[in-house]
């Protein structure tokens with residue numbers, strides 16, 4: 001272990017149960033060595049809430065995750081991030097004003113509507129959703145949340161990830177022509193009222209840079225070069241990539257798929273590289289795991305042992321993550337609705 005790593009461990013021992021370090025699956029291995037829990041964003045936020053006696057939570061991930069830990073965390077807990085500039089470009093593609101404008105646009109077209117926001121969004125976006133009777137969702141439960149919204153007789157405005165929206169709609173058998181794309185940079189979302197009236201689902205034109213780096217050409221190459229390989233991709237990948245893969249699913253589903261793969265199999269995975277490398281190591285000698293394309297989240301990579309150590313030694317207020325009271329109350333509504341479904 002590095003010198004910085006040894007010091008981190010000494011601080012962890014001194015704090016005991018009063019300190020909990022959470023590490024997202026996409027973090028580098030040298031950071032995850034120090035995590036009490038490794039998981040996806042929602043799983044980790046729930047760990048924060050259930051960590052009785054934990055005074056300080058350190059979230060090694062990106063800002064929206066730390067905000068969710070604040071929203072779902074326990075009384076008297078403070079949440080910190082080692083690198084305060086670690087944000088998510090996709091979450092930043094949907095701000096509150098843009099969402100409120102979109103809400104005015106879709107509701108003006110008539111019919112009843114529900115907003116659904118992916119947890120990969122800012123607290124303000126979740127608050128918008130909670131205020132208008134909608135629900136948050138994860139990549140693992142998006143199907144159930146959309147079923148809930150459609151089941152209540154409403155049409156859906158889905159933000160901020162176009163691809164998760166389209167892929168989930170396809171899983172539910174919603175025809176492509178019932179899905180419209182809202183371009184938040186264009187007046188009226190670039191849609192005319194007749195298009196909004198015809199749509200059952202309006203998806204936001206946001207995307208994850210990491211998962212849109214996977215292409216049809218990469219899948220075709222794998223099919224040519226390793227014909228017996230199985231390909232699994234994350235639903236933040238474009239629709240045409242997902243439709244050519246053998247399987248698609250959330251981070252948890254990808255982990256499970258690799259765990260269940262038969263001995264000797266080759267699994268090609270389309271998601272963030274750090275997770276793929278960890279899975280490859282875990283299954284080394286049993287199955288072969290390869291990246292469809294080595295795609296790294298630059299924001300996840302901002303956290304390292306050095307800034308983790310510096311946080312644990314100095315606890316600067318600038319690294320503390322907070323969510324203001326009014327935003328938190330509405331954002332919790334969206335998260336709690338999701339958890340109750």
Ligand code: SF4
Nearest residue numbers: 062088089208210297
């Ligand atoms: S992998 Fe994509 S969605 Fe996740 S934090 Fe990075 S940019 Fe955001």
